[in-house]
Amino acid sequence: MDAKAGARRKNEAGDTPNPEGGERQPTRIQAINREIILDAALEVFAVHGFRGSTVDQIAARADMSKPNLLYYYRRKQDIYRAVLEATLGDWLAPLAAIDPAGDPIEELRRYISLKLAMSAEKPAASRLFANEILAGAPVIGDFLETRLRALVQEKAGVIRRWVGEGRLAPVDPVHLIFTIWAVTQHYADFDVQVKAVLGSQVDAAGFREQTAQAVLSIVLNGIRPRR
The missing domain is CATH 1.10.10.60 (Homeodomain-like)
Known part of the structure; x- marks a missing residue:
């Protein structure tokens, strides 16, 4: 040539x-x-x-x-890793954006809302990540143990300080993050189960907004400071 x-x-x-x-x-x-x-x-x-x-x-x-x-x-492996890395980059951006100087409830409200929106708009990404984890994270295990761990520890430190200042109810910060991940990704990973329970409600106008309000109420009311 x-x-x-x-x-x-x-x-x-x-x-x-x-x-x-x-x-x-x-x-x-x-x-x-x-x-x-x-x-x-x-x-x-x-x-x-x-x-x-x-x-x-x-x-x-x-x-x-x-x-x-x-x-x-x-190779197929190169495509797979690129997809997972792009997915993780998108998902971790809202967590990284939590502002230590912001209002705790509003910062967590924004984070939860963004995670719910991402799960609704890109359910395939959530399911792909779940499958990778269930398989033992053969491709992104190193990412989880380095970059993910470091970011979670950083933001857990922010939440721990908010608790210490009385701006949040006493809560384990890492398990709070785990809870947010679980509840926000549930609507993508267990989409079939959600539809089986709720039926036509899932396709009704306003379902996403109702879901967000319910999740935000449950999580945020549980971590508001006790007066």
Whole structure:
């Protein structure tokens, strides 16, 4: 393949060749294509799991040829890790944004509301993460024991200080975070169970808002300071 043909192939895939021979420079097309691939892979992995999914399924879901997909990610394992890392990045951003200088109830209200919204808007991401954890976290175990642990310990310290200042009721901060994770992700991970119990209510207008109000009332009333 001559240099011009190579440059054309790279541009078709969405990359701009570096004239000095270094790493290719990402382009807008490349970023869009990667997002399309990860969105498609999320849906496929959430339904079939890692072992049951194939690159062909992901390519079909992304409406992309398999060779083009493999230009961006060489192996199914690479796609899977990228999807999980993107999911964790989205989920941990609201936790990281809890402001130590803010009002405790309002900070936790915002965090819970965002987690509920994310579970409702991206249930496949929640289910994929749950499947990874149930499998023993073979891909993201190192992430959980390092970055996740560090962030939870940091925010637990903030909650512990709020409790010490009398701004929250006495509560174990780590188990409070676990509780928020459990209740907010329940509506995605156990969607079939929720629908079996509530029936047509799930599809009614305002169900998400009613759910958010119920969860916020239960959690926040439990941690308000006792006067």
